[in-house]
Amino acid sequence: LSPADKATASDLPVLRAAVLKIGTVNWELDTIKRNGFDTANGFELSVVPYADNGATRVALEGGEADVAVADWIWVARQRAAGKDYVFIPYSKAVGGLVVPKDSTATTLEDLRGQKIGIAGGPVDKSWLILQAFAQKEYGFDLAAETEQVFGAPPLIFKAGLSGETAGSINFWHFLAKMKAAGMRELISVETAAIALGLNPDIPLLGYVLKESYLQEHPEMAKALYGASRAAKDLLASDDAAWEPLRPDMNAKTDAAFETLRQDFRAGIPAPGNIDVDGAATFFTLMVSLGGEKLVGGVKELPAGLFADLE
Amino acid sequence: MISVDIKTKNYGQTRVLKDVSFELQRGQCLAVLGKSGIGKSTLLRLVAGIDHDFEGTVRRPEAMAIVFQEPTLLLWRRAIDNLLIIHPQLSEAAARDMLAKVGLGDKADMYPKQLSLGQQRRLSLARAFAGHPELLILDEPFVSLDEATAADMIALTQTLMRELTPATLFVTHEKEEARQLADRTLELAGSPATVVPDCKITEFRREEAS
């Protein structure tokens, strides 16, 4: 920073972001800071890394951070429970189900009676969507007719590679690694979502802020969104922008690095506000699939969930 | 100076002591006699204020010293520290001196378990003698000692009694010991044990004088 920048920086409101240190969102935040997209949008970004998703949420709730990353279904649940969380889209990247290289399975039905490893728990969104898809497409009760093994993402990763599980649903950067290691995607959640009549362009992941914070800093939603967009545009178009991120991406090979970059780019949502109707459809499906456990008491998308970005 | 009036002492359902009362002035020494298991140690514990679970009253001075029937030492502290911890006002020289008096001059830096039982008992005696008790309670203090050592200890006790003039209460099975040390004896008998009526506090000195 030049001395002039410093002077202005200290006057700017600070946005403290609690993020998973190894999360992909770091790539974006890193790019924002590196290129001064934060100060350009009138705030100063301060990133506090944590080792666990739960920790970032505790940080947001406990007032140690102003923004964290979550999916909007989680946010909807919190909002319904009385929290004043609002959502700004970040990524539409979703996962899929992968099978070992030499697996003979061609459809979900072929997994009947076998083990599926799932990283996100029983209310993992990908898992729910795939269940609905199997039901609709083949009249096949995926949950009842397979055995599920829920576990930590690295363990699901390993169990998938070793063939202990016949299929795996994992977080997307693990999926990228699994694919890089030769596993094959049996079906992507995107395909399933389209088949279910959902809008696949609805970003699931996003930044979560508190309304109370936005009241104090009314411009912040748009400012953050602006900075995020600027970083995305850069990352989407400029391969060179990735070079400084590479050490933190934990990509051992060039191939893995490529996959990660591709998948990240594929996950960049279209600019602008979220399609609320599409989200409502999506949410209704989630309510019917995940039930109380996933969404708490709510049946409908709570109003005011999505921040206005335009 | 000390006055004891015990109506009853029970252990659970069993009554052990009944109507035991006596008084004892400074400088006086009372020997408690009675067969094994009659209640002598129990009586001493009541007098010492260790056991409050009885009917009756006991008046006792503050400054007391006791020799239990078993040595009851701090096994994790050296012999000399066993004196110094209990008597913080005692100088180390005085403590060593006291150890020498009971014949443990060369054992000051040993742990109790490195002493023979007789030596442990003498350490326990030294501990009782090292303070300035107004009431001295001794529960069979001279057993496990050979004749010569026992005689030494008795002489030491007599010296101490002369110098510090505590009221002394002691249990023994040896009539001879009682005669040497005590002014009077109190014999317990019966079930529940009580003071034997005919010899209620026999007074030796007077006996001897008569």
Next chain:
Amino acid sequence: MISVDIKTKNYGQTRVLKDVSFELQRGQCLAVLGKSGIGKSTLLRLVAGIDHDFEGTVRRPEAMAIVFQEPTLLLWRRAIDNLLIIHPQLSEAAARDMLAKVGLGDKADMYPKQLSLGQQRRLSLARAFAGHPELLILDEPFVSLDEATAADMIALTQTLMRELTPATLFVTHEKEEARQLADRTLELAGSPATVVPDCKITEFRREEAS
């Protein structure tokens, strides 16, 4: 039947015993005398095979029984169980009988801490007598007992010695006790302690006979 030949026994740097040797046949009883802290208990521990850290040899039978200087009871088991656990072949009736013999007939169901010290010692005696020892080791077994009880215990010991004819080794400070029970005496003296030469194993019976 038992033969003891101890060259030296050290505790750390300190030599405690030196050149103690004797033999003992079944039915014989040897009294060990010596002043407090001389090394009597140490000798007994060597003979009993508790302590192997010495120079010399000891030949002893398998079946032994011991009365330590302190009662050494299982405080968490009732009096009767303290016999039955050590002697699994003993019937409960026989155990109660043995308790009655040492005057604890009514204390069978008490925990050791509920007994007076004299009673605990008698329990420890009963434990030693309840088996069929070929070697009986007693370390001051009759202290803390009144005269009458002590006499009973001595009589009991004599009966036992007559019936089971163990080799007996016992420590005492009372010459009178030694005279009543022992065939011979062995006196320890000196530093390091060794057998007093002039009275090396005095033989009472013979003495008396002469």
Next chain:
Amino acid sequence: MATPIIRAISLMALLCVWFLLAAIGGDPTVLPSPAALVEPFWQELVSGELVYHLTMTVARVIAAFFTALAAGIVLGFLMGTRPKLDKWLDPWLVVFLNLPALVLIVLCYLWIGLNDIAAVTAVALNKIPGVATIIREGARALDPELKSMATVFRVRPFTYLRHFVVPQLAPFIAGASRSGIAVIWKVVLVVEFLGRSNGIGFQIHLYFQLFDVAMVLVYSLSFIALMLSIEWLLLQPVEKRVQAWRLA
């Protein structure tokens, strides 16, 4: 006052403190008041979820507890009574004592597979060194006089263990079991969220991810309630019998 009454009042007091804290906090999503748990609890009970997950967890806790306790007692006793063995094994003990639960759990899952054998093994391996450490201290403090007595009277090894050693170790065993079962249940929670598909730990982690504190508490407290009843119906009566001689 009778013990059950004291217990009831004492728990009531705890409940009051909680009510107070919840009222002061004022944020039911952070700390819901006890009253707010009744409904979710009922719901989970009726649906059978609670009983199902509790059963799974309890089964794991029991399996791991007895394995860890048995192995830990044997190991601790041997190390406490044999200084030579102790010297050799002590470095291993320190290493395993301080190996993070995560490392052991992950290695077990990776080697044995994502199954209950791995889970229970991981938990037991986690706790054995802790039990051994405590028991070792107890074994070092065993009375040498009683040992001598046993030697002279040729007491059989089993009798010696049962009537000489165990009663002397009883306070150490009691301490190690109580604090041990608590640690085990906490490790079971971790094991369950890392690689099992049921159990209280699985549920707690799920609801923690959803930030549903009420449910987290419902599941936590169910196990605690179970532990309280075990404590009162089993542990304390047994302990009372074992320790009777002290109070007699």
Next chain:
Amino acid sequence: MATPIIRAISLMALLCVWFLLAAIGGDPTVLPSPAALVEPFWQELVSGELVYHLTMTVARVIAAFFTALAAGIVLGFLMGTRPKLDKWLDPWLVVFLNLPALVLIVLCYLWIGLNDIAAVTAVALNKIPGVATIIREGARALDPELKSMATVFRVRPFTYLRHFVVPQLAPFIAGASRSGIAVIWKVVLVVEFLGRSNGIGFQIHLYFQLFDVAMVLVYSLSFIALMLSIEWLLLQPVEKRVQAWRLA
């Protein structure tokens, strides 16, 4: 054989077992051989990362350890010597003993804030009941005869604690500290990954997420190495002095 030599051989043996397991496993991503850790270790050491995170963790462990030990010993002693107090507090003890670490940690973070005070409080609260449980057993086993002796000789309370109580509780304190410090460090790991941005726990969890087992082991073993040196340079010499009377 001299103790240091035995220790070295013993640790070597452990290393050999590890080499063997790694060779048998044959998958360095699951269990890398010890040799494979040298480079990452060196790298973390040179970069200063290792020292930084280790310092943070050790500071938290020390703070929580002394808090938990002091409070636990006092509480355990009071409960062990006062049966009435024990009856009243026992239900609380069982509840807090079995409260999942996660619940306490999250509540502390939410109430006190995401800072080190909350972290240390959470860890200490987690361990106090465990220490108290073990010490309570020790306090119950205190020799009543020594207590009587102290009463008659009017031994001052502080002297009584120092020379009568502490030496009798020593084996319990030793056991509780050793197993306690291990549990505390494990809870610190959880505390760190749930809400701190540094420390071994943070790093371990991070590298676990990345499935970098080598790094997880590097960080775990650094702490273990530290514990081994504390054990050998501090704990065992102290223990030897305290227990000298047993071996004399």
